[in-house]
Amino acid sequence: ALCLSLTQAPTDTPIVITNVNVLPMDRAVVLPNQFVVVEHGAITYLGTARPPDRLTARQIDGSGKYLMPGLVDVHVHFHGNPPNDYPTLLQLFIANAVTTVVNLRGNPQILELRNQINAGTMLGPRFYTVGPYINQPFFTTPDEVERAVVDEKRAGYDFIKIHGNLSREAYHRLNEVARREGIRIIGHLPRNLGPQAAFAEHQYMIAHGEEFLYDTLSRSTDSSLMTIGSHFAEWARRTAAAHIWVTPNLTAYKAIGGMIQNLDSMLARPEVRYLPQPTQQIWGPTTNPYTNRNPPLGAAGFAPRVHLLEKLVVAFNAAHVGLLLGTDAMNTGVVPGFSAHDELQDLVTAGLSPWEALHAATANGAEFLAQPGDHGTVAVGQKADLVLLDANPLDDIKNSRRIAGVMLRGRWFSREDLKSLLTYTANPGQGSN
DSSP states (O other), X not given: OHHHHTOOSOTTSOEEEEEEEXXXXXXXXXXXXXXXXXXXXXXXXXXXXXXXXXXXXXEEEOTTOEEEEOEEEEEEOOTXXXXXXXXXXXXXXXXXXXXXXXXXXOOHHHHHHHHHHHHTSSOOSEEEEBOSOOOTTTOOSHHHHHHHHHHHHHHTOSEEEEOSOOOHHHHHHHHHHHHHHTOEEEEOOOTTTOHHHHHHHTOSEESOGGGGGGOTTTTTOGGGHHHHGGGHHHHHHHHHHTTOEEOOOHHHHHHHHHHHHHHHHHHTSGGGGGSOHHHHHHTSTTTOTTTTOSSOOOGGGHHHHHHHHHHHHHHXXXXXXXXXXXXXXXXXXXXXXXXXXXXXXXXXXXXXXHHHHHHHHTHHHHHHHTOTTOOSSOSTTSBOOEEEESSOTTTOGGGGGOEEEEEETTEEEEHHHHHHHHHHHHXXXXXOX
16 A cells, blocks of 8 residues: 555664754754664664664665754644545655655544554554533533543543533633542633633643633624733733643734635635645635624734734744644645644744744653653654754744755655655545555
8 A cells, every 4th residue: 555655664774864954952053964864663872983884775865954852833734624535635744755744633533543553553643532521511510520520530631621611610620630530621711710720720831822812701793902911911921830832823823814805816826736626615604604704804803813813923932832734634625744843934934043943842842742752852762753954944944944864763765755745635635555
């Protein structure tokens, strides 16, 4: 099958990347002319001296290129997509050097998808998933919330997602039981309670920067936009103090405004052609959920809110809030894989340095996931999820798109392999076997 034929080297074949510039991502430096050895899915050597010859090793010339960790997208969506489309979506992530994803709406079918990927029977990035949403009206009392958390933990989900309102008592029980059960709460803020409740309960991650615009003080009304920024410094300080991760999610929010303003232009983007045909049709003018709202959404309101979100990102970054890369991939208008590079650009446009944006997408993502042996860095002992770039992304974040190769679990995908993945997604009936 195509999915397995493109995993070129078996995991027990050593791979040596020669004369490559390394971006370790634990610090803002470039280590020039390095040799990197990968064995059994992990980095076993990193240094300037040529390692001892391995007769069976595959040699990859890294001369003039830059090696960094693969990207982590902590906000993607598979729920609502037909299972037949899962391989296409997974391959779009790999082709764009996204080597880890977190699915933010789950069900038993997606849990099984995760298990297939982990077992090696489905080609895909490292995959984590929440379960079904926990919020009103599906769960209302503290006891109902407790049972839901316990059930999802026992089912094997990786996180719990909140996606709406809860009473203060139920929200407290949600976080209390999650800590007892050893599973973390991520997702939206309970908008009826505002960020103050999240600060008090130490919610693990907030999945949209825009959630702060819906604070109970303002409700994100047009009249509140002039004053809401005055709260950013306090929210940043309290978010950092509560050790809450934040995913700005700029790309998805900007995409909504872009579709309302000019849907034809958004749908004409080159990457849209790689989506399954049913998805392209759903995003079209007759069924697009954002351009068919009643009452309609106004494009004019998005520009000032985007500006506010950019200011919020800068304030949170200055306060040392843990920022993550998440794109809402497969939300309408957001193309998987490609959206990670859009988000990197949006973070830099907002005011982060290229290194800060890339650090959010690599080392921060790994720290958020907190898996043994994975710090999201290029170092001995770390997992071999890597991307080889033609140019230095620290010089220009656009260089994150110049992908020469991807390594996933120690398996190498050359530039040609990645092109084949994209060719297959665009023409699934014509792919090689």
